[in-house]
Amino acid sequence: MQTDPTRTAGATELLQTMIRNECVNDGTIESGDEIRNSDLLENYLEGTGLDCQHYDSAPGRRSIVSRIEGSDPNAPSLCLMGHTDVVPVTPSGWSRDPFAGELIDGEVWGRGAIDMLGQTAGMAVAFKHLATSGFRPKGDLIFFGVADEEAGGNMGARWMIDNNLDAVKADYVITEWGGVPSETPTGTALTLNVAEKGVAWQRLKLRGTPSHGSMPWGADNALIKAAEVVRRLAEYRPTPDIHNLWRKLVNNLHFDADTKDAMLDPDRLDDALAGLDDQMHARTLHACSHTTFSPNVVHGGSKTNTVPDEVVVEVDIRTLPGETPEDIQQHLRLALGEALYHEVEIEPIHLDMATASPIDTPLWDVLSGIMKSAHPGAEIQPSLITGGTDARFYRAAGSVAYGAALFSPGMQAEVFADRFHGNDERIDVESIGLTTELFVETAVQMLS
Numbered sequence: 001m002q003t004d005p006t007r008t009a010g011a012t013e014l015l016q017t018m019i020r021n022e023c024v025n026d027g028t029i030e031s032g033d034e035i036r037n038s039d040l041l042e043n044y045l046e047g048t049g050l051d052c053q054h055y056d057s058a059p060g061r062r063s064i065v066s067r068i069e070g071s072d073p074n075a076p077s078l079c080l081m082g083h084t085d086v087v088p089v090t091p092s093g094w095s096r097d098p099f100a101g102e103l104i105d106g107e108v109w110g111r112g113a114i115d116m117l118g119q120t121a122g123m124a125v126a127f128k129h130l131a132t133s134g135f136r137p138k139g140d141l142i143f144f145g146v147a148d149e150e151a152g153g154n155m156g157a158r159w160m161i162d163n164n165l166d167a168v169k170a171d172y173v174i175t176e177w178g179g180v181p182s183e184t185p186t187g188t189a190l191t192l193n194v195a196e197k198g199v200a201w202q203r204l205k206l207r208g209t210p211s212h213g214s215m216p217w218g219a220d221n222a223l224i225k226a227a228e229v230v231r232r233l234a235e236y237r238p239t240p241d242i243h244n245l246w247r248k249l250v251n252n253l254h255f256d257a258d259t260k261d262a263m264l265d266p267d268r269l270d271d272a273l274a275g276l277d278d279q280m281h282a283r284t285l286h287a288c289s290h291t292t293f294s295p296n297v298v299h300g301g302s303k304t305n306t307v308p309d310e311v312v313v314e315v316d317i318r319t320l321p322g323e324t325p326e327d328i329q330q331h332l333r334l335a336l337g338e339a340l341y342h343e344v345e346i347e348p349i350h351l352d353m354a355t356a357s358p359i360d361t362p363l364w365d366v367l368s369g370i371m372k373s374a375h376p377g378a379e380i381q382p383s384l385i386t387g388g389t390d391a392r393f394y395r396a397a398g399s400v401a402y403g404a405a406l407f408s409p410g411m412q413a414e415v416f417a418d419r420f421h422g423n424d425e426r427i428d429v430e431s432i433g434l435t436t437e438l439f440v441e442t443a444v445q446m447l448s
Contacts (some may be wrong), residue, residue: 001374001406002435005127008433012108014044015121015432016101018084019110025085025150029058032155035149036119036362037084038062041124042144048131053167056146057159059073064145065167068131070447071389072305075139077364078446079170079399080127080439082120083149083156086112093423109426114419118427119147119204119405119435122259123174124440137447139427144168149390152199152350157390161397172363172446177385178404179435181375183412184252188378190371190411192364193403195245195356195384196392197287198319200328201349204229206300206311213305223300226311229336229344230295233315236335240269241320247382249288252381284417287386291331292318299378316347317388321354352388355395359404367404367443374434405444406434 021036035056041064042052049271070077087099087113102413127143148156159167178193190281206229208222220346240430242264250263261270269289276282286292293315300311317328333341358364359382368380379417391401405418408430419425 001434003433003437006280007129007436008429011125011432011436012119012429014124015108015118015237016077016103018117018121019101019112020099021084022248022372024160025086026088027151032085032147033063033083034061035060038064038145044124045128048128050131050403052188055160055164061147061155063147063156064158066143068137068141070137070139072138074393076171077140077142078187079142079144079168079173079444080123081144081175081440083117083390084120085147085150086357087150087421096423105115107426108429111425113425113427115421118432119176120315122432122436123439125436129440138147141443141447142168142170146390148417153390153393157393161393165201170399173391173399173400175391175399176378176389178402179371179406179409180411180413180416185254188375189252189381190375190378191366192380193382193385194359194382195321196354196388197386198354199350199352200317200319202317203317203347203349204313205345208307208309209310211307213307222308222311224297226313227430228340229313233293233295235292236341237270240266243264245382246289287328288384291320291323319354321356323354325351332357332374348393352392357395357400363400363402363446366442367402370441371406407431408434414447
């Protein structure tokens, strides 16, 4: 695939400025300040002759939308959606200033370079190029620079779809990640994300009876009950789900035939994962094939010499496609046992069920064709991601949504994973250029 030097340079410069705007989202309403990147993008798109609308879900929490209107109201529409916020950093872990946006040896350094300001910058540059080059699509092309993805999207994509659906509605949507190369037994594979696990965070409250800590024998101690809850959740082993995306993933793994056979057998999968040398890889594979339970927060107790009468345990539960809220409760019932399950007060904190898009679509065909032109001979692998993206809101609204970008051969999966939300996050200019061209070509092929 040929990249355009001018567009690559434009996307690189825009990415550097977005990093420097330091739109750090720590999950509080007051954080993010995405207005800085939203206004930057709005100023960047000035001169295209297009309308840019911005929407504030709260002070400073701004999203931007622009549209190239299609000539045929019945033609399918396409939305390029990139988020403008980034996760926090620990500067002491970085070799360079995480918000300087420096270009060093062909790489842009800074928080958000991979997740996902590089893609958002490429989308904006592609959109502006199409708007100013005389491109006249049949269906609408929408650019959506969205706030708050890094804290769950409640102040961003969810808020926009709930309150301003007409502004951002589209038949097809492209967002993060995708396009990451890895070497398989049969050659190069590129991910194209079509599904993501659900989020089903739960708050488990245990009650006890307050009493003096000097007489613990026989006390009704809520903390001891909570400890038992945590122990049982940690030991719970749900049955693996050998779903179609899992089968495709296993097929591309660099393992011998016996190991692959074990990974496709629900009775042997867990033992196969436990036997892998690379336990970080094993953790990822486990998450792709299981509903997972991670008790991560405990609140309770008031004083060292007082038996606590209330302790709260917050559990991060991630579900697989097809699971329901009722399935979550059944998992908890099995994990805790009937007696303890009925003693716990369970309250959902955050619930977004897993989502998936089909792959027999025109957008899949277009994206996979362009991706193969950049990596000749590569196989395009439909993938399930273990985290969450804003794609889930569009899928729930009836859209086909994929995570797609296009990374260079040097940005192998292990490199990508190490930098994603990690120290010294950075992206090479070649990947920026390839991703920008992916969006240009996809829009032209989908909407012409």
